Amino acid sequence: MSRSNRKVVPECAQALNQMKYEIAAELGLMTGGFNAGASDTEFAGELGGTGGSSGGQVNWSQLATRDVGFVGGNMTRLLVQRAEQVLKGL
Template structure:
């Protein structure tokens, strides 16, 4: 089944992919480089996704704080 999620900025795909590996590494979770995540526990996938979301929110808040000055 194809993913229905579409990026608003398609060029951001590489940056998000890199962030996924960085966050997984920080959490001590190893990800396969070939894109197969069948052996990844659901809990670990949730940790990675949750931390990516937190990081993206922090980046957005910093950008908004910089614009309001």
């Protein structure tokens, strides 16, 4: 069985990457400040940065599988919540 992380909408890659870093920061997995590569983030005020080049990074290869799973699980939870909100408006 082959697994694929192919995105249905390839244009969303940057937004998903930003979300991944925001969630990692919320979980305390960032080193330094927040830096997801974008200047306007939803949680920038809570994270103590504006998304600029403050040096925050996640060394994904050195995180425990459980921590990376928390990030992915939270991403899924947020995406489902947002989809439900959109569908309720229809």
